[in-house]
Amino acid sequence: MKKKHKIAIVGAGGIGQAVALILAELSEESPVIYLGDAYETSAQEAVKWVKEGLTKEATVEAFNMPFEGINDAMQTVFEDCAVVLDCLPGSQAPRIAGFAKQYGMHYANLTEYVQETNDIIELAKDAETGFILQTGLAPGFINVVANGLYQDFVKDTGNEQIEYLGMKVGALSKNASAPHFYGFTWSPIGVATEYIKEAVVVRDYQTIDHPSLAERETIIIDGKTYEADLTSGGAADMPQALQGKVKNLDYKTLRYPGHYAWVGSVIDAIEDVDQKIQQLQDKMLSEIPRLEEDVVVMHANVVGYDQNENLITREKVFHIYPMQVGNHTLRAIQSTTAAPLAESCRMLLEGDLKGVVFQSQINSKNFAKGPFVSAVYG
Numbered sequence: 027m028k029k030k031h032k033i034a035i036v037g038a039g040g041i042g043q044a045v046a047l048i049l050a051e052l053s054e055e056s057p058v059i060y061l062g063d064a065y066e067t068s069a070q071e072a073v074k075w076v077k078e079g080l081t082k083e084a085t086v087e088a089f090n091m092p093f094e095g096i097n098d099a100m101q102t103v104f105e106d107c108a109v110v111l112d113c114l115p116g117s118q119a120p121r122i123a124g125f126a127k128q129y130g131m132h133y134a135n136l137t138e139y140v141q142e143t144n145d146i147i148e149l150a151k152d153a154e155t156g157f158i159l160q161t162g163l164a165p166g167f168i169n170v171v172a173n174g175l176y177q178d179f180v181k182d183t184g185n186e187q188i189e190y191l192g193m194k195v196g197a198l199s200k201n202a203s204a205p206h207f208y209g210f211t212w213s214p215i216g217v218a219t220e221y222i223k224e225a226v227v228v229r230d231y232q233t234i235d236h237p238s239l240a241e242r243e244t245i246i247i248d249g250k251t252y253e254a255d256l257t258s259g260g261a262a263d264m265p266q267a268l269q270g271k272v273k274n275l276d277y278k279t280l281r282y283p284g285h286y287a288w289v290g291s292v293i294d295a296i297e298d299v300d301q302k303i304q305q306l307q308d309k310m311l312s313e314i315p316r317l318e319e320d321v322v323v324m325h326a327n328v329v330g331y332d333q334n335e336n337l338i339t340r341e342k343v344f345h346i347y348p349m350q351v352g353n354h355t356l357r358a359i360q361s362t363t364a365a366p367l368a369e370s371c372r373m374l375l376e377g378d379l380k381g382v383v384f385q386s387q388i389n390s391k392n393f394a395k396g397p398f399v400s401a402v403y404g
Contacts, residue, residue: 027053031375034103034131036091036122037113038063038072040212041136041162044356044364045111046076046086048398049371051352056084060103066090079354096125104129109374111367112136115215120145127153132374134367136162138220138259147382156379158388161370163322163363164195164277165262165385167403170366172264172326174390175340176272179328188330189337191272193261194245194254195324196280197359199317207284209317210310212359218307220279221289223258226265228275233265239293241276242286247325247343254278255286267386280323322346322358344403351401365402369393 033049035042038061050056061076063069069088076086089099096104104110104125109132112122116137123146126133132155137143143159150157160166172193180186199209210217224235242255260277268275289306296305327341346358356364373379373388373396393399 027057027372027375028055029375030055031057031109032060032107033057033371034060034062034107034110035113036062036110038069038088039113040357040360041363041367042111042113043072043075044351044360045113045367045371046072047079047351047354047356048361048364048368048401050076050084050086051080051082052368052398052401056082058085058087060087060089060107062089062091062100062103064091064093075354079352081352094121100125104131107131109133109371111371113367116142119143120149123149123157126155126157130155132156132371132379134158134161134370134374136160136166136363136367138165138216140223140226140259150382153381156374156377156383157381158370158374158379158383160259160262160385161366163197163359163366164193164260164279167362167366167399168193168195168260168277168324168326169262169264169385170388170390170393171324171342172328173267173386173388174394175326175328175342176268177390179330179340183330183332183338185330185332186271187273188271188328189273190327190329191264191268191275192325192327192329193264193277194280194326195260195277195322196252197322198280198282198320200319200321201317202282202285204284206288206310206314207282209315211317211320211357212363214307214311214314218303218310220257220259221293221306222303225256225258225277226261227256227277228265228268228272231270231273233269239286239290241278243278244283245280245325247280247323248345251283252280252323253283253286254280263384263386267384280325318357320348320358322362346402349402361402365398366393368398369396372396372398
């Protein structure tokens with residue numbers, strides 16, 4: 027960014043810290059950043075970490091925020107800032123979006139939660155500021171990439187109707203062992219939730235809710251074998267944006283072979299339906315390690331017919347590894363999630379966006395060329 031904007035980031039965890047570092051380190055003119063958390067010590071430690079990672083001068087300050095409502099510190103920050111970037115758990119999204127509207131701020135979030143997203147859509151439909159929803163990795167960047175593939179397919183073939191659009195993302199540990207073949211590289215809450223809640227898919231031109239983990243497949247990407255299955259939230263608004271144009275569409279999460287069989291055995295053993303997310307999360311936390319060495323694998327593809335009725339496919343693949351930003355090394359999941367959020371922040375501050383902005387409305391080529399996305403995704 028070329029101006030010294032004032033930016034509030036709520037949620038001082040790994041992603042909130044990464045967004046602050048990327049914005050402060052990679053902007054032409056470092057913004058003033060307020061980094062808030064419900065735990066004051068967490069906010070202060072996060073600010074200390076960001077400052078230690080910077081190779082140039084920048085203003086980064088901590089503030090404390092309550093779990094509910096608003097306090098004086100939050101109000102002071104919100105009155106001073108032009109945008110709030112929401113890195114809190116998805117359940118908090120409508121609350122923070124409400125403050126954005128109340129205080130005349132732009133807003134961007136990361137959550138894949140469907141109901142909370144729908145609540146914000148209703149809240150922000152007449153807003154004078156912009157609300158970019160579900161930006162990040164998945165939902166987020168993968169949707170922008172997939173939509174770009176679709177637009178290129180239409181331009182090249184003249185055919186708006188396609189057979190299939192697929193989006194697949196895996197935030198994986200570099201190594202994994204039996205029986206779970208997995209290591210936590212991000213929030214275990216998010217993992218358990220996306221495995222249990224229903225996915226939105228398109229089947230035979232109809233948008234439907236479909237049970238997650240119900241359509242497992244094997245896929246080879248750059249010569250390496252993965253398994254992929256339906257999970258909730260990652261499709262964002264793509265089913266609605268391409269309604270009537272795509273016969274089949276889905277988002278699936280990539281894992282190493284063997285993982286989903288283990289997850290299925292855990293879920294099948296849970297008798298209380300209402301406790302599935304909590305009990306799956308508890309089981310995963312007790313048996314699966316947290317690992318710092320990670321890789322993010324992304325695959326998007328479009329399948330359809332050209333002018334000569336030949337079935338063709340277009341695809342895009344990314345492998346993202348930990349990278350250096352300033353004096354710190356960001357894990358792959360941090361950089362791939364934080365960079366699109368930072369890019370959305372730039373779009374809001376430097377554009378004239380109003381109301382809700384969906385992933386399908388973002389120009390994929392311009393987004394890819396942005397300073398923050400291009401630094402991570404190349």
